[in-house]
Amino acid sequence: METASDLRNDPRWDVYMRDCPCREVLDLVASKWSALVLGALAGRAYRFGELRRRVDGISQKVLTQTLRQLERDGLVTRTVYPTTPPSVEYALAELGRDVTQHLIAISEWSKRNYDRIVDARQSYDARTAERAPV
Template identity: 65%
Template sequence: MDTAWDVYLRACPCRDVLDLVANKWTALMIGRLAQRPHRFGELRREVAGITPKVLTQNLRSLERDGLISRTVYPTTPPSVEYALTPLGQSISVHLIALNNWTQANFDEIRRARAAYDAAAEAAPQPVS
């Protein structure tokens, strides 16, 4: 590991990679691509709510960073398939774990949010 990179430093250039992999769309896209390669339309359908523009932007960023590969097949019209690279597979384990943790703990998080919001509403308001 290169000790010159420290994501806790403001000027660390690897923060943009952290921004990419910590993005909800990236986590969901990589989770789906971990199952098998997908075409653009399949990925758009399976990652509900993502717009074509955001999907395209994220695919390009992931390809640029070496996390996914893009294969164009010589059909009419050309078909394109996206798949995880070995680097993408190495991060997929962590992002799938994060997705699973979110689902497993969401009821508890909702209860905590409700309790916090109720306490905030009950607290006396400062006089202006």
């Protein structure tokens, strides 16, 4: 079996190559909804309705799909409690806790740099407006 260091040197595992299997993982964790759900779960476990309220703007359908995918990929656990009606709780799995620390860092970076990005956009828009044909 190949080790992680073997894989880093294998051209099949170059995320910049079209056929790299890691692109599936990158697609999942780079998704806005996955990142927000994982970030919310970093604080504590949530029931479905609570999580939907916490991740403002997500539809029930998209939250269901996102949670299923995150559970399938081992990032989230789903626990069903034998109550009437049954209560379901979602929490980060170990793998989810590992990736979430990076997503939280990106979230913090986004907050720190938001004003700079807005300034860059405005500058770009002003420059391109000057060049636009009349």
